[in-house]
Amino acid sequence: DIQMTQSPSSLSASVGDRVSITCRASQSISRYLNWYQQKPGKAPKLLIYAASSLQSGVPSRFSGSGSGTDFTLTISSLQPEDFATYYCQQTYTTPRTFGGGTKVEIK
């Protein structure tokens, strides 16, 4: 299985801050990397696919980068509705695997 490692596991930030979350794959996954946002009691929501493509309807303050084994999700200016848990996921091969999640909390 491909292991996906996210860091940090949690962070505290203020509204307006620039926030970055890192995801590392245990082997190369090309650009088969997706990012999801999950709020409490809700299903995950697709934010970024193919490492850097913004899903329709997602604000442009979200961006993704990387290829191979190292990927980053960046929120350019954190908004109150962005406080949530973020997961990366590889779809390069089966089994599909997710990172452990990064909880973004209010400072």
Added chain:
Amino acid sequence: HLQLQESGPGLVKPSETLSLTCTVSGGSISSSSYYWDWIRQPPGKGLEWIGSIYYSGSTYYNPSLKSRVTISVDTSKNQFSLKLSSVTAADTAVYYCARELLEWPRNFDYWGQGTLVTVSS
């Protein structure tokens, strides 16, 4: 607008079989462009992919669960189903169904709201 809805018992006894159905509306499960997946999330923990099915019936399972999992599809009802046998408390989780794009970039673009299944006697 595509919608997925999970249904099934919220309480299952240990050693029994967990059975859930995902009903797809607003689109056809027989589309050649998608897999249909099951994912679960234990309370307070991360996401685990269980497996996927194509409308033709081809399946892929997570090796960690493969011996206990069966995913099936009923195209006439626009539904797909999950059976997980010999459950234990470790199988307590919110179970989600989702749509996965078959080809590049293979993302999960639509999800059900999730259903909590508790394993307890």
